[in-house]
Amino acid sequence: MSEQNEAVTAGDQTQPPSGVGQKSVGQNRPSVFRRILSGSVGRNLGLVIALVLLGIVGTITAGDRFASVDNLLTIIRFASIIGVISIGLTFVITAGGIDLSVGSVMGLSTVVASLAAVQAAATQSSWILMVLIPLGVGLAAGLVNGIVIAYGNVVAFMATLAMLVAARGLAELISGRRTQIVIETGFLQFTRSDVIGVPLLIWIFLIVAVLAWFLLNRTTFGRRTVAIGGNREATRLAGIRVKRHLVYVYLLSGLTAGIAGIMMLGRTTAGTSTHGGLYELDAIAAVVVGGTLLIGGRGTIVGTVLGVLIFSTLTNVFTQNNLDTSVQQITKGLIIVIAVLLQQRFASRGPSGT
Amino acid sequence: MCYVASMIDDDHSAPLLRVRGITKSFAGVQALQGVDLDVRAAEVHCVLGQNGAGKSTLIKVLSGVHHPDGGVIRWQGDEVTIAHPVAALGMGIATMYQELDVVDGLTIAENIFLGHERAAGGVLKVAEANRAARELLVRLGHGNLSPSTEVGRLSAANKQIVSMARALSHDTKLIIMDEPSAVLDSEEVRNLFRVIRELTAQGVAVVYISHRLEEIRQIGDRITVIKDGRSMAVGLSAQDTPTAELITLMTGRAVANVFPDRVPVPADAPVLIDITGLGLRGQFADVSLSVRAGEIVGLAGLVGSGRSEILETIYGARKATAGQVTVTGSRLTAGSVRAAVHAGIGLAPEERKSQGLILDEQVYRNVTLATFARFARGGFLDERRERQVSLEQMNALELRPADPDRATRTLSGGNQQKVLLARWLVHGTKVLLLDEPTRGVDVGARAEIYALIRRLAAAGTAIILVSSEIEEVIGLADRVLVIGDGEVLSTTDADAIDERGVLDLVMKGAAT
Ligand SMILES: Nc1ncnc2c1ncn2[C@@H]1O[C@H](COP(=O)(O)OP(=O)(O)OP(=O)(O)O)[C@@H](O)[C@H]1O
Ligand SMILES: [Mg+2]
Numbered sequence: 001m002s003e004q005n006e007a008v009t010a011g012d013q014t015q016p017p018s019g020v021g022q023k024s025v026g027q028n029r030p031s032v033f034r035r036i037l038s039g040s041v042g043r044n045l046g047l048v049i050a051l052v053l054l055g056i057v058g059t060i061t062a063g064d065r066f067a068s069v070d071n072l073l074t075i076i077r078f079a080s081i082i083g084v085i086s087i088g089l090t091f092v093i094t095a096g097g098i099d100l101s102v103g104s105v106m107g108l109s110t111v112v113a114s115l116a117a118v119q120a121a122a123t124q125s126s127w128i129l130m131v132l133i134p135l136g137v138g139l140a141a142g143l144v145n146g147i148v149i150a151y152g153n154v155v156a157f158m159a160t161l162a163m164l165v166a167a168r169g170l171a172e173l174i175s176g177r178r179t180q181i182v183i184e185t186g187f188l189q190f191t192r193s194d195v196i197g198v199p200l201l202i203w204i205f206l207i208v209a210v211l212a213w214f215l216l217n218r219t220t221f222g223r224r225t226v227a228i229g230g231n232r233e234a235t236r237l238a239g240i241r242v243k244r245h246l247v248y249v250y251l252l253s254g255l256t257a258g259i260a261g262i263m264m265l266g267r268t269t270a271g272t273s274t275h276g277g278l279y280e281l282d283a284i285a286a287v288v289v290g291g292t293l294l295i296g297g298r299g300t301i302v303g304t305v306l307g308v309l310i311f312s313t314l315t316n317v318f319t320q321n322n323l324d325t326s327v328q329q330i331t332k333g334l335i336i337v338i339a340v341l342l343q344q345r346f347a348s349r350g351p352s353g354t
Numbered sequence: 355m356c357y358v359a360s361m362i363d364d365d366h367s368a369p370l371l372r373v374r375g376i377t378k379s380f381a382g383v384q385a386l387q388g389v390d391l392d393v394r395a396a397e398v399h400c401v402l403g404q405n406g407a408g409k410s411t412l413i414k415v416l417s418g419v420h421h422p423d424g425g426v427i428r429w430q431g432d433e434v435t436i437a438h439p440v441a442a443l444g445m446g447i448a449t450m451y452q453e454l455d456v457v458d459g460l461t462i463a464e465n466i467f468l469g470h471e472r473a474a475g476g477v478l479k480v481a482e483a484n485r486a487a488r489e490l491l492v493r494l495g496h497g498n499l500s501p502s503t504e505v506g507r508l509s510a511a512n513k514q515i516v517s518m519a520r521a522l523s524h525d526t527k528l529i530i531m532d533e534p535s536a537v538l539d540s541e542e543v544r545n546l547f548r549v550i551r552e553l554t555a556q557g558v559a560v561v562y563i564s565h566r567l568e569e570i571r572q573i574g575d576r577i578t579v580i581k582d583g584r585s586m587a588v589g590l591s592a593q594d595t596p597t598a599e600l601i602t603l604m605t606g607r608a609v610a611n612v613f614p615d616r617v618p619v620p621a622d623a624p625v626l627i628d629i630t631g632l633g634l635r636g637q638f639a640d641v642s643l644s645v646r647a648g649e650i651v652g653l654a655g656l657v658g659s660g661r662s663e664i665l666e667t668i669y670g671a672r673k674a675t676a677g678q679v680t681v682t683g684s685r686l687t688a689g690s691v692r693a694a695v696h697a698g699i700g701l702a703p704e705e706r707k708s709q710g711l712i713l714d715e716q717v718y719r720n721v722t723l724a725t726f727a728r729f730a731r732g733g734f735l736d737e738r739r740e741r742q743v744s745l746e747q748m749n750a751l752e753l754r755p756a757d758p759d760r761a762t763r764t765l766s767g768g769n770q771q772k773v774l775l776a777r778w779l780v781h782g783t784k785v786l787l788l789d790e791p792t793r794g795v796d797v798g799a800r801a802e803i804y805a806l807i808r809r810l811a812a813a814g815t816a817i818i819l820v821s822s823e824i825e826e827v828i829g830l831a832d833r834v835l836v837i838g839d840g841e842v843l844s845t846t847d848a849d850a851i852d853e854r855g856v857l858d859l860v861m862k863g864a865a866t
Contacts, residue, residue, distance in 0.1 A: 218734055220727045225722060230712035237671055237709055237722040238777070239695030297714055 003223035010265050046342050047290065047306040050335070054313045062320035069318065070239040073199065074304065079312035081106075083264045083305060085276075085281040086290075087212045087257025090304045091249050094216070094298025099253045101163035102260075103279030105141040107272070108171040109261030110136035114180040114271025125184030136262035141167060142254020146247030164280065165298035171273035179272040182265055191266020201263050208259065213301040225249060229296025285332075286311060287338040310335065362373045368431055368527060370559050371416070376425035377583075378411055380764065383755075385411040386422070387482040387583040393528065395783060396798075397559045398550060399572045400592055403580035404796040406754050406770025407491045409454050409563050412580065413530045415848045417449035419443040428799050430527075440469070446527035451768055452563075452794070453707055454513045456520075458506030463487035466520045490519040494550075502778075509536040510705055511657040518549070519760055529553065530561040533767065535569055539657040539822040540857065547573050563797045564825070565768070567597055579603040583807055607797040610800045613829035614808040616848075623647045626682055626816040627699070627785045631667060633676035637663045638840030640679070645785070645816040649712040650807065652819045652831030653850065654856050661820040662704050665787045668818070670694040671745045695724060697785075700778030710837040712763050718744035718758035721776045728781060747776035752802060767794040775803065776803040804830055821846075824856045828831065836860060 058066035065071065085102045091098045111135040112118065117343030123128040141163060147157045182188060193200050216222035224245050227235040236242045257276075266273050288294050289310065311332065318328040373391040377384075386408045393399045403409050413422045416427070418436040427434055429445055436442050456465045456684050463483045464471075472483040487501035496515050505516055519680075535543045550560050564570060568579065574592030577601065578585055585610055586603045602608055628644040636845050638660040645651050653661045668679055673689030681697040694701075694809070703709035711720050717719070718737075721744040722729065729736045729743070744758045751861045753765075753772045762773060771794060779787055791807070794799050807830060811817050821827050827834055828848050836859040838845045843859050 046703060220730045220733050223719070223726055223735060226715070227712055227719075228717055231708075233709050234703075234712055235723065236691060237669075237701060237703055239692050240723075241692055297712065 002326060015079055025338065040213070042111065044291065044300070044303050044306055047303060047310065050339070051310055054310060057291055057322065058317040059315065061317065066317065066320050071320075073202065075316045076205070076309070076310050077199055077201050078269075078316065079308045080201045081260045081261070082282050082286065082312075083205045083308040084208050084256050084263065084278060086255040086286045086304050086308050087208055087301060089280075090212070090287050090290075090292050090299050090301060091216065091225055091285045091292060092156075092253045093284075093292050094229050094296055094299025095225045095246060095249045097233065097246065097249065098158040098160060098284070099145065099250065100157065101141060101145060101167055102253060102257045102275035102283055104164045104167040104171070105138055105254060105257040106261045106264060106276040106279065108141070108167040108260050108273065109137035110265050110275045111171040111175045111180065111272035111273055112271075113172065113265060114182050116180070119182070119184045122184050127184055127190060129246060130182075130184055130187040130265070131190075134265070135255060135258040136259065138254040138256070138258025139251055140254070141257070142251040143247065145254065146250030148163060148249045149250065150243040150246040168273060175271070175273050177273060179270050182271065184270045188266065188346050191262065201267060204259065204263060208256065209301060209305050216299060216301055221245075221248070224312045226297060226299060229293070229299070231297075263345065282311065285336050289336055307339075362579075369393055369428075370430060372428040373412075374426045374428075375421045376415055376427070378408075378415060378420055379423060383764070385583055387423070387702055388585070389583065390585045390588050392579050393559050393561060394556045394576075395527070395559050396557045397575040398562050398573050398592075399578060400577045401563045402482055402567075402570065402577055402600060402604055405794075406766035406798075407580045407604070408583040409580055410532055410766065411583075413449060413532055413563070414451075416442070416530060417447060422504060431646060443469075443524050443526075446525065447530065447535065448519050448522075448524045448526040448528070449530040450514075450517045450532060452532035452536075454510065454517060454537075456505045456513050456516050456819070459504065460507075460553060461502050461517050462491070462499060462519075462677050463501035465516050466501075466523050468687055470524070471529055487519065491515070491831065493518055493522070494549055495633075499513070507723070511539065511542055511656055514538060514647070517540075518546070518547055521574060522549075522553075526558060528561065530558045530563075532563045533565070533794055534562075535564055535566060537657075539655075540824060541656060543569065565794065565800070567600065567797065573857065581606065583720045601738060601797055604796070612797070612804055614805045616832060617648065617808065617812045619646055619648045619832060623649070623814075624682070627668075627818075628680040629677065630680075631677035632664070632667060632679065634663060634667050634672055635675040637667075637672075638837075639676070641842055643751075643818075643835065643842075643845075645818060646814055647715070647784075647814040648809065648811050649833065650811050650817040650819060650831045651833045651835065652821065652827035653837050653839035653860075654821070654824055654827045655833050655860055659837045661833070661837050664744040664788050665701060665705075665789050665818065666821055668694070669699055669787055698723070698783055699786040699787065701785040702774045702778060702789060704793055706770055706774050706793075706795075711770060713761070713763040714763060715757050715774055717748070717753075717762050717765070719757070720773050721747060722780060724777055725780045743780055747779050748772075750779070751776055751806065752799065768796050768799055771795050772799070772803075775806070779810070783815060784820070786810065786820050787820075789820045791819065792821070792823075824853050828853060828856065838862070 081156055084107065089099055089102055090199035113130045118130065118133060145160055145163055148154050149156045191200060192271060195203055216225065224240055227240065228242055231243055287304050290300055290307035292299040292303060314331060314335065315328060369392040371391065371393040373389065374660040376386050376389045378386040389408065389412055391744065401409050411420060415422045416436065418439045418441050427436065437537065455469065456773065460468065467483050467488045472479045486500040491499050491501065494515055499512060499515065505513060514534060519533065534546060538546060539735045562573060570592055575596065577590040577592050581604055598608065625644045625646050630642050632641040632789055633639040633852045641664055643651065653664065655661050669673050670689055670691045670693060677750060678685055680697060684697065686697055707713065719740045722740045726735060726740060729739050737788040741758045745756065748756045748758065751772045753769050753776065762770060765773065775791065791805055795803060807817060819827065819831055828851065833845065833846050834851055834856065836846050836856055840858060
């Protein structure tokens with residue numbers, strides 16, 4: 001407690017605003033680097049490193065078979081369907097919810113769109129019908145999920161678990177558990193087309209990712225989503241219609257499941273009730289490994305995309321080396337745990353409260 | 355600062371706790387830069403300081419939550435490091451944190467014995483825990499609370515009681531209370547003081563933090579003042595140190611009287627909000643009230659008398675079962691917050707942590723939570739503008755640090771409260787509902803907030819204010835409604851009533 005201390009504090013007091021300003025500038029100056037680190041690149045640095053490491057392992061073990069343009073496109077195409085689903089799911093999880101029905105809704109949408117009657121109608125009118133129908137199925141399922149969860153106050157886990165089971169059952173019922181081959185040539189031509197050498201599936205993935213990034217980070221829709229996940233009551237008391245917004249979020253997740261359904265129909269040229277089995281788990285893993293908080297309030301599309309790419313690269317490396325899928329599962333489990341542990345380190349929040 | 359040295363030297367009896375030169379910084383923020391503290395057995399030692407001065411950080415160091423970067427802690431004469439909260443409890447230091455730290459999903463008894471459950475071989479002894487919990491509650495004057503009640507269903511004040519019971523459930527030599535009175539009404543504060551006196555009579559020391567100086571006078575023995583992370587004075591007398599001196603030590607400047615002058619409401623000022631026969635089944639009934647532009651109406655009453663419920667119902671956060679609310683002539687849809695916000699009503703809720711703020715979000719996003727859509731163009735956010743507008747309000751409220759990008763969680767309690775106020779100042783709000791607007795806010799900032807509320811009123815806002823501090827209601831409001839048990843007991847001009855008068859009405863209401 002010297003004279004000096006007093007002088008310093010007294011000086012502070014005469015100009016509180018500037019004192020404060022200095023403090024925060026002082027904090028910010030060395031932080032150009034820090035800003036980058038704490039920006040989206042930095043937060044995803046761990047994921048990028050993991051992806052690069054996997055790439056190196058792949059190149060060393062499988063050489064050109066791995067490190068070729070063709071193979072890279074294969075990896076991304078492989079990632080694209082689960083990627084689109086994971087992007088929709090990212091919104092749900094960010095809003096503090098969960099959607100377990102994504103995979104089975106996707107399966108249902110492939111079945112409905114590939115029904116003989118639908119295909120006939122599509123041939124008669126336009127193949128666009130086979131694009132619209134999966135979207136409609138996804139939206140319908142999302143609407144039901146959203147209403148049951150938001151207005152029925154059913155826990156999201158249970159409501160979407162019910163949807164998972166019911167949609168799977170419905171798909172089996174209407175397909176008679178048979179695989180329905182897609183014969184509609186217009187639709188097949190469209191979904192299997194290339195644009196500047198890059199398959200359409202990859203374009204869809206890319207476009208969905210970019211749009212989703214904008215939606216989450218730059219729009220009022222995204223802000224509401226994050227706010228609801230962060231503190232639902234405070235958001236409600238700020239005058240935001242939380243329930244209605246939650247319905248929109250589940251609709252979005254249904255929509256991406258429908259888009260994934262179109263992609264699946266195109267890639268496999270078949271609709272079946274078994275499409276999308278366990279996709280929900282892969283999607284949740286990708287979202288959470290990507291850095292979206294499972295309890296909501298923080299979400300990242302870039303992270304989700306990287307998460308999906310990590311898993312598909314891993315699968316590719318294993319396949320290229322003819323390794324056992326069981327070993328692959330174990331590695332996947334390890335990656336999930338390690339990634340989540342690392343995420344907690346990076347995004348460590350201070351101890352709560354003042 | 356000469357008395358600091360002399361106080362320490364005068365101190366012959368070895369203190370229970372002796373802290374020297376504690377420093378602690380968080381990512382770039384020097385929260386503590388050299389704090390001294392001496393606590394003797396059986397005394398009530400008050401720690402004073404502005405919002406963000408470092409009081410909570412200091413007690414978190416003492417309770418093992420934070421590890422100090424430097425400094426020495428002596429406990430009963432021995433130098434110690436307090437590694438974690440359990441170690442602190444083992445030593446006999448129990449803490450009631452500023453932000454309520456109870457688990458909503460557990461019962462009162464389970465919360466009290468959380469971490470030191472009454473059990474035999476891993477099997478809980480529920481009956482015994484409930485019995486012990488009841489004893490503690492009775493000791494705290496709350497024998498009416500059932501130990502098997504789920505804590506999530508309790509009011510903030512009652513949660514505080516549970517937190518206090520938990521601190522008492524340990525065998526302690528020192529209990530640290532970080533702003534325990536913030537959520538309590540006058541009656542419960544008296545209760546708290548009775549318990550504190552009992553504790554000190556048994557030789558337990560209490561470290562007591564509060565922004566209410568009159569409480570310090572009532573209960574304190576000695577005072578340590580902290581400013582900007584440094585102790586400015588150690589061991590001042592709580593009885594004899596003049597208020598002006600304390601305020602100057604805390605703030606570095608003299609603060610003139612806290613309450614601003616009333617501005618007479620012009621006779622032709624339009625009625626902005628008109629509430630008729632408003633009721634919520636089981637909570638309150640038949641509340642009628644109209645507030646004109648420029649008028650401040652205060653609601654006084656005990657905690658649990660229904661004041662917060664009235665505000666929340668006006669705001670549409672609860673759906674009224676009777677009556678109606680009209681804002682500038684148009685009737686609001688019952689139970690629609692959005693309609694209320696749209697009509698120009700804003701609410702700063704009572705529990706800032708659970709109802710007000712998204713703690714992990716940046717400050718500016720909390721400030722613009724109700725308005726970001728208005729800044730957006732075609733659904734696209736305008737974050738630059740949001741930051742800029744937030745910064746303006748933060749500066750107007752002297753919110754520190756004035757960094758819109760900081761995580762709200764890292765602000766001190768009082769500054770978090772300012773974030774909440776700033777939210778409704780971003781866009782001209784016609785009717786402002788303030789529920790305990792100065793809870794946890796320091797003397798200097800309090801005066802600022804009072805002046806600000808007055809300024810808003812003078813600019814034509816209608817304000818309805820709820821506060822547990824009767825002094826605040828009388829000092830600030832033009833008209834005072836005393837609420838008891840869900841009913842309006844009286845409506846009086848603030849000039850025509852004093853603290854005693856309100857208290858009498860409140861007590862009468864409670865008695866009937
Ligand atoms: N976990 C944290 N991370 C970063 N900064 C922190 C953290 N906790 C506290 N601070 C900062 O340390 C300083 C002291 O905060 P502290 O909560 O101790 O103040 P206080 O005196 O208790 O204020 P109040 O009266 O408002 O409760 C503040 O500037 C605060 O923003
Ligand atoms: Mg504090």
